[in-house]
Amino acid sequence: MKQIVFVCLGNICRSVMAECIMKDLLEKEKIVINVLSAGTSGAHNGEDMHYKTKAKLKEKGVRVISFVSKKLSQNMCDESDFIITMDNSNYKTVLQNYKNVSHKLKKICEFAKELNYKEVPDPWYSGDFEETYNILSLACRNLLKELKGC
Numbered sequence: 001m002k003q004i005v006f007v008c009l010g011n012i013c014r015s016v017m018a019e020c021i022m023k024d025l026l027e028k029e030k031i032v033i034n035v036l037s038a039g040t041s042g043a044h045n046g047e048d049m050h051y052k053t054k055a056k057l058k059e060k061g062v063r064v065i066s067f068v069s070k071k072l073s074q075n076m077c078d079e080s081d082f083i084i085t086m087d088n089s090n091y092k093t094v095l096q097n098y099k100n101v102s103h104k105l106k107k108i109c110e111f112a113k114e115l116n117y118k119e120v121p122d123p124w125y126s127g128d129f130e131e132t133y134n135i136l137s138l139a140c141r142n143l144l145k146e147l148k149g150c
């Protein structure tokens with residue numbers, strides 16, 4: 001396992017929150033895996049994460065990384081061992097628009113089955129960053145357990 005990329009639509013709310021949570025967990029366990037995040041739209045390219053994403057991470061004691069929003073590239077897909085999407089729309093977009101991804105493409109809710117979500121609701125629309133954090137925090141902890149078992 002060398003690299004994981006988390007993917008959402010805008011790469012300012014969900015996927016970057018997952019990136020920060022996962023990096024924090026890996027650092028605490030002294031495990032070296034490259035983690036990044038990207039969006040399928042590119043609409044926020046060059047921007048920092050959403051201020052409410054940052055505030056939620058700080059509230060939860062997760063280290064906030066220095067960050068720039070970016071669109072998912074074929075190169076990121078090629079270099080990643082896991083491409084982990086936040087919702088069904090992201091999943092379909094990646095499958096349709098990028099080559100050689102199907103074997104490594106995942107939905108993050110597969111790693112948080114206890115919570116019975118099929119997708120991570122988009123806090124850009126819901127405003128509920130606590131819900132986002134709760135799903136992503138559990139999913140990242142379960143993902144880490146799986147990675148340690150590899």
Ligand code: 4NP
Pocket residue numbers: 008009010011012013014015039043122123124
């Ligand atoms: P994200 O949330 O995909 O979790 O980063 C969104 C951010 C921005 C937009 C949509 C979703 N937008 O339409 O600009």
